[in-house]
Amino acid sequence: MTISSTSTLKGFLLINILLVSVICTGQENFTAFVQPAVALNYNVTNTYSHNFSVQNRNYLYDNESVQLTVRQIDIVHFSNLRIKDNQSLAFGILYRFRENFDDGTNELRLTQQYNLQYKTNVIRYGHRLRTEQRITSIKTTHRYRYRFSLDLPLQGEKLDVGEPYFVGNFENLLSVAKEQRPQYDVRFTLNLGWKITEKTKFQIGSEYRFEDYSQNLEQVLLLLSSLNISL
Known part of the structure; x- marks a missing residue:
């Protein structure tokens, strides 16, 4: 399968423009954000690695009005251990700075993760299980997450420098806390x-x-962008 970078980009931007147009419908209970991120990956050994990232989430549409204001800044670290060629365990810690930007509270988040990947032809599939503890001054929320993902190069059978690729994810979440009804997200x-x-x-x-x-x-x-650098 070979798809030109220009046509791929045009089609992808069209999809996102259609999504952003939802903002103009004035629907209730709808919020839009812009979220850029920078990530740094570092391999300690062949089986153990670190990931550091910083991301910034900004309001784009809230309370039925267009705006561009900072909501939060996240600093994240993950330690990853590969236990088999296609399986890994990870432990993460996140600190969210929010009190300085809106009415929210700062948050400490602890994450435990299991990841399984396998490949069929040019498509790579992934299953990820996560448990999280979101700790704030108000309460501790436990989250249980499952994500299915796939990625593939858009030119040829392997990804070369200068070529595009596609990543798609579907995720289910369950959040539970004391004196709070369970919350389900997708x-x-x-x-x-x-x-x-x-x-x-x-x-x-x-x-x-x-x-x-x-x-x-x-x-x-969320409108996303990320720069990923490996050392």
Whole structure:
């Protein structure tokens, strides 16, 4: 399969423009964000690695009005251990700075993760299980997450420098806390990326979330971009 980078980009941007146009419909319980990120990957050994990232989430549409204000900044670290060729365990810690930007509270998040990947022809599939503890001054929330993902090069059978690739995700979440009814969320993510150099990738994409859909549905759109650097 060979798809030109130009036509791929045009088609992907069209999809995202259609998503952003939802903002203009004035629907209730809808929020949109812009979220850029930078990530640094470092291999300690052949089986053990670190990942450091910083991401910034900004309001784009909230309370039925267009705006561009900072909501939060996240600093994240993950330690990854490969236990088999296609399986790994990871432990993460995140600190979210939010009190300085809006009425939210700062958050410490601990993450435990199991990841399984396998490949069929040019498509790579992934299953990810996560448990999280979101700790704030108000409460501790436990989250249980399952994500299915796939990625593939858009030119040829393997990804070479300068070529685009596609990543798609589907994720279910369950959040539980004391004196709070369980919350169910679902997320859909589409990303288009380019391998800029052997150690650098750039991605743009969008994620649509249906939050607390069993009780008080809220819809959230995130416009994503990320620069990933490997050392």
